[in-house]
Every structure is written in structure tokens, then in C-alpha cells.
Amino acid sequence: MMSSINIALLGFGTVGKGVFETIETHQERIQYYLGKPVKIVAVLVKNITKHHLSDSEVLLTDNFEDVMQIPNLDIVIDAICGKEPGFTYIKRSIEKGCHVVTANKEMFAFHGQELLSLAAKQHVSVGFEATVAGGIPIIQTLRSLLKVNRITKVEGIINGTSNYILTNMREQDLPFEQVLADAQNKGYAEANPTNDIEGFDALYKALVLSQVVFGEHPEEENIIRKGISQITQEQIENAANLGLKFKHVVKLEKQENHIQCKVQPVLLSNAHPFYSIEGVQNAVSINADIVGNITLTGPGAGKLPTASAVIEDLLHLFEKHDSVRLHDERQLEDQGEEVGQRLIFNQRLDHLCIVDSLEEVEQLQEGVFYIKGREADLTRFEQENDGVAIYPIEGNFQLLNKQQYANIG
Numbered sequence: 182m183m184s185s186i187n188i189a190l191l192g193f194g195t196v197g198k199g200v201f202e203t204i205e206t207h208q209e210r211i212q213y214y215l216g217k218p219v220k221i222v223a224v225l226v227k228n229i230t231k232h233h234l235s236d237s238e239v240l241l242t243d244n245f246e247d248v249m250q251i252p253n254l255d256i257v258i259d260a261i262c263g264k265e266p267g268f269t270y271i272k273r274s275i276e277k278g279c280h281v282v283t284a285n286k287e288m289f290a291f292h293g294q295e296l297l298s299l300a301a302k303q304h305v306s307v308g309f310e311a312t313v314a315g316g317i318p319i320i321q322t323l324r325s326l327l328k329v330n331r332i333t334k335v336e337g338i339i340n341g342t343s344n345y346i347l348t349n350m351r352e353q354d355l356p357f358e359q360v361l362a363d364a365q366n367k368g369y370a371e372a373n374p375t376n377d378i379e380g381f382d383a384l385y386k387a388l389v390l391s392q393v394v395f396g397e398h399p400e401e402e403n404i405i406r407k408g409i410s411q412i413t414q415e416q417i418e419n420a421a422n423l424g425l426k427f428k429h430v431v432k433l434e435k436q437e438n439h440i441q442c443k444v445q446p447v448l449l450s451n452a453h454p455f456y457s458i459e460g461v462q463n464a465v466s467i468n469a470d471i472v473g474n475i476t477l478t479g480p481g482a483g484k485l486p487t488a489s490a491v492i493e494d495l496l497h498l499f500e501k502h503d504s505v506r507l508h509d510e511r512q513l514e515d516q517g518e519e520v521g522q523r524l525i526f527n528q529r530l531d532h533l534c535i536v537d538s539l540e541e542v543e544q545l546q547e548g549v550f551y552i553k554g555r556e557a558d559l560t561r562f563e564q565e566n567d568g569v570a571i572y573p574i575e576g577n578f579q580l581l582n583k584q585q586y587a588n589i590g
């Protein structure tokens with residue numbers, strides 16, 4: 182039987198449910214890229230009596246130790262709230278040798294660097310795309326696509342709840358409390374909505390961004406944090422009469438000797454690119470020395486946008502070879518097997534020449550490569566230079582890295 186990638190999901194609220202459902206609805210696409218079925222084998226919650234899972238094979242538990250006892254656990258997804266117990270759980274997961282994907286920005290803002298260092302020692306990866314701006318792929322953009330550019334400034338509307346409240350107070354003339362309750366019902370607001378409306382959530386995201394962009398946090402004396410809770414309907418209306426809108430904006434800027442971080446409501450005219458960012462939409466604008474200005478916009482909170490960030494992270498844990506990932510199915514569909522074959526060879530097998538057609542490839546991921554129905558002539562193949570070896574697994578062949586090969590013996 183084909184083995185699977187086994188996942189434990191911590192938290193089964195807005196984000197956890199979104200991830201669970203997306204793995205079901207998009208299993209085929211995920212499997213195409215990862216080369217194996219992806220299975221949620223356990224779900225951790227706080228109050229087990231609130232929950233029911235239709236699949237009785239999935240362990241539902243309120244005890245983290247149950248999760249740590251699962252053999253062959255590959256990935257832990259963190260969709261719970263707050264610094265603790267999130268930090269302890271993620272640390273333990275990494276120590277167990279699991280990859281981690283987290284949406285928990287409060288935890289990651291304070292412990293991200295430590296977790297990334299620990300993960301590097303344990304040879305596992307940590308994905309944290311979902312910690313900033315919901316569905317906008319800002320972390321990957323900054324980390325993978327703007328490496329040579331020197332980034333000088335990042336600005337953003339990065340709290341969906343605040344933008345949703347300000348938009349609806351203005352457009353619908355609704356009171357603050359009513360729109361906040363609506364944002365909570367829609368799953369945008371944090372378990373403790375004070376984090377949203379007082380600017381803490383946006384600050385946590387700014388701290389993650391600062392670490393990614395500048396390699397450090399701003400000093401406390403260089404941080405301004407204000408929320409939107411004091412803005413009245415009357416002020417919003419007066420501003421609107423002048424053609425202005427309140428927006429909750431984060432600004433991170435490298436000064437000569439320090440990083441300045443401002444998280445506060447500002448009044449914008451229609452000349453500003455954030456003027457038209459409404460509702461739960463977020464926007465992040467990057468100033469960099471080569472490219473100039475880039476602005477990304479998209480849904481900043483909610484079940485599926487956040488699940489999207491988590492699931493895409495999950496793929497990145499395993500994918501290191503852009504040549505395959507960039508020319509995905511579209512190329513395969515457009516140009517047939519020839520291209521697929523070439524891409525696979527480009528990935529790492531050109532010197533081995535063991536794939537005759539794409540149909541033979543059963544699973545594909547970084548370091549692990551299955552070829553269907555081949556006999557034992559390639560049972561053990563060790564490539565000295567780039568450290569790969571072929572070893573038979575469950576009747577298929579798997580391409581392993583040297584370390585994995587050595588472990589099997």
C-alpha cells in the first residue's frame with residue numbers, strides 16, 4: 182500500500198476546519214505535487230465535547246501527548262491561538278522531527294527565530310505564510326523572490342477585522358459593536374478581538390515582517406501601536422465628507438540606526454493605493470532598491486484564504502526544485518509527456534535515465550521519487566556526487582538522499 186504524509190492538526194476552529202476541508206477537497210492536486218496522499222491523522226482541540234469528526238480513523242484528542250505518540254508523523258499544523266501552549270507544542274513537534282506549518286502569528290512573532298534555528302538543527306522546515314495577511318503570499322514573496330533587492334520600507338493594511346469594521350461603519354453606517362460581532366461570526370476576528378481592534382494583531386504581523394525583511398525586530402521605543410476602537414461613526418462620516426477614509430496601516434521603515442514601526446489608523450485620500458482596499462481585504466506594499474514598489478492585495482482573514490496559505494506552505498516544505506514546480510500541470514497538459522519527462526529529468530534524474538514516460542512516475546517530492554513497476558535491476562543505485570540512491574520500497578523505487586539511504590542501511 183502506498184504510504185502517506187501524515188499530519189496532526191492543532192486547533193479545529195476557523196483555520197483548522199479550513200485546512201481540514203481543503204485537504205479533502207484538494208487532495209488530488211496536493212498529491213500531484215507531493216507524490217503521496219496527505220492524511221490528517223489527528224486533531225487536537227481544547228474542548229473535545231464541542232467537536233465531532235466524521236472520519237473515525239482520525240484521532241480527536243485534547244491531549245497533546247497523544248499527538249506526540251503517533252508514529253510516522255510528518256507534519257504538525259498549528260492553528261491554535263496565543264504564545265502558549267503553541268510555542269511548547271511546536272518546539273516539541275520539531276524535536277520529534279516533524280515539519281511544522283503555523284498560522285499562529287502571536288506565538289511566531291516572539292518565538293519565530295528560535296523555532297527556525299531549532300528546525301534547521303533538526304533538518305525540518307517551518308512554514309509561516311499564514312501568520313501575515315491571510316491569503317496574500319507575502320512571506321514567500323519576501324523570502325524567495327526578493328533576495329537581492331534591498332527592502333527599505335514595508336507598509337500594509339494587515340488586519341482584516343479592522344478594515345472590515347472601518348469599511349462597514351462607513352458604507353453601511355453601522356455601529357462599531359455590530360460590525361465587530363459580524364467579523365467574529367465570519368471568523369475574521371481573533372479569539373480575543375482586543376488583539377484586532379487595539380492593533381496588537383497587526384503589530385505581531387509587523388514583527389514577523391520585520392524579522393523577515395530586516396532580520397530583527399524594532400526596539401520597543403521605536404514602536405507605535407494604536408487600534409481603531411476609539412474611532413467614532415461621526416469621525417468616519419466627517420472624513421468621508423472630505424473625501425477621506427480611515428485605514429489601519431502598518432509602516433515598517435529602516436532608518437539610519439533603527440527600524441521604525443508604526444501601527445495606527447490614518448486618514449487617506451483617493452490618491453493613496455490603500456484607499457480602495459475595503460472590507461476584509463489586506464494590502465502590502467514593498468519598497469525595494471531594484472524593483473521599486475510592489476503592492477500585493479488579497480483577502481486578509483477567514484477560513485479559506487488562511488487555509489490557502491497553510492496548504493501552499495505545506496507544499497513548500499517538500500519542494501525545493503522550482504524547475505518542476507513552475508512548469509506545473511499547465512505545461513504537462515499543453516505539451517504532453519515530453520515536457521513532463523524533461524522537467525523531471527531536469528529535477529535530478531538526468532544522469533540516471535530510469536523514467537521512460539511520465540506514467541511511470543507515481544510520486545514526486547523533494548528527495549523522494551517513486552517509479553512505478555520497475556524490477557530489481559535498479560534496486561540499489563548510489564550516485565556519489567549529488568548523494569542520491571535508489572532503494573526499493575513497497576514494490577516501488579524511492580529516490581533517497583544519502584542520509585536517508587545510510588539510515589536504511
Ligand SMILES: NC(=O)C1=CN([C@@H]2O[C@H](COP(=O)(O)OP(=O)(O)OC[C@H]3O[C@@H](n4cnc5c(N)ncnc54)[C@H](OP(=O)(O)O)[C@@H]3O)[C@@H](O)[C@H]2O)C=CC1
Binds near residue numbers: 226
Ligand atoms: N481566523 C483567521 O482568519 C486567521 C487566524 N490566524 C491564526 O490562526 C490561529 C487559529 O485561529 P482561528 O482558527 O481563527 O481560531 P479559533 O478560535 O476559531 O480556533 C482555535 C482552535 O484552537 C483550539 N485551541 C485553543 N487553545 C488550545 C489549546 N490550549 N490546546 C488545544 N487546542 C486549543 C480551539 O479548541 P476548541 O475548539 O476546543 O475551543 C479551537 O479549535 C490563531 O493563532 C490565529 O491568530 C491566522 C490567520 C488568519
Ligand SMILES: N[C@@H](CC=O)C(=O)O
Binds near residue numbers: 370382481
Ligand atoms: N484576526 C486577523 C485574522 C488574520 O490574521 C485579522 O482580522 O486580520
